[in-house]
Amino acid sequence: MRLPALALIVFNMLIGTAAPAEETGDFSMGLGVSNFGVALTGEYTTSPQWNIRGVVMGGFSFDDTFQEDDYTIVGRAELGGVALFADYYPLDNAWRMTGGVFMSNSELTGDFTGPENFTGDMGFANELVPMIATGFKAQVSDTVSFYGDVGVMFSSLEVSSDSTDPAVQTEIDELNDDLDDMPVFPYIETGVSFRF
Incomplete structure (x- = not known):
């Protein structure tokens, strides 16, 4: 089976799946994984069409070598x-639209090697960081649902250093100007939730 046909079948299954039979006041806990690590979710149903999630x-965390513009970064x-x-x-049905805010404690620390070191x-x-996403929450039993979201965060990345070298600070300013040209960052999460 060709990939586009398979994708269409999966999409129709999700769209055709009934939304979780949750009522106002229901609470659920979710455990999943995102591109920012393991995700623990608390969710409250405020109305048949609206939920809030924390x-x-x-x-x-991992050590690796990264490439950004003219720099090689060896760090954690x-x-x-x-x-x-x-x-x-x-x-x-199971399809949902999501908006919210994200406060990151993610950081890459390391040695920058390039025009300046x-x-x-x-x-x-x-x-x-404001963000929007689209996704689904598909009920598989009275209390268990699978969910997934894909979206974007509206913020660029920024480099900083304690160096007092004027040449380094000038280079950092130029690097940040380049990073400003990429004002979005992806967000992906999937997991399973349990309703109480």
Whole structure:
């Protein structure tokens, strides 16, 4: 079977899946994984079409070599953050639209090698990052659902350093100008939730 046909079948299955039979006041807990680490979710149903979610993410860190513009960065990435989402189910099925804010404690710390050499950090330029996403929450039993979301965060990355070398600071300013040209960052999450 060709990939587009398979994707269409999966999409129709999700769209045709009834939304979770949740009532106002229902609470659920979710456990999943995101591109910011393990995700622990608390979700409250405010109406048949609206939910609010709080998500705590983290637990992922790794050492690697990264490439950014003219720089090679050898360092350690630590991923994590907290988010507050509002989910809207416009149709009587599993599909949802999501908006919210994300506060990151993710950071890449390491040695930057390029036109100038320095030790620095790279993280989100904004402390609070707005985001939008689309996804689904498909009920598989009275209490268990699977969910997934894909979206974008509206913030560029930013490099900083404690170096007092004017040449380094000039280079960092130029690097941040280049990073400003990429004002979005992807968000992906999937998991399973349990309703109480």
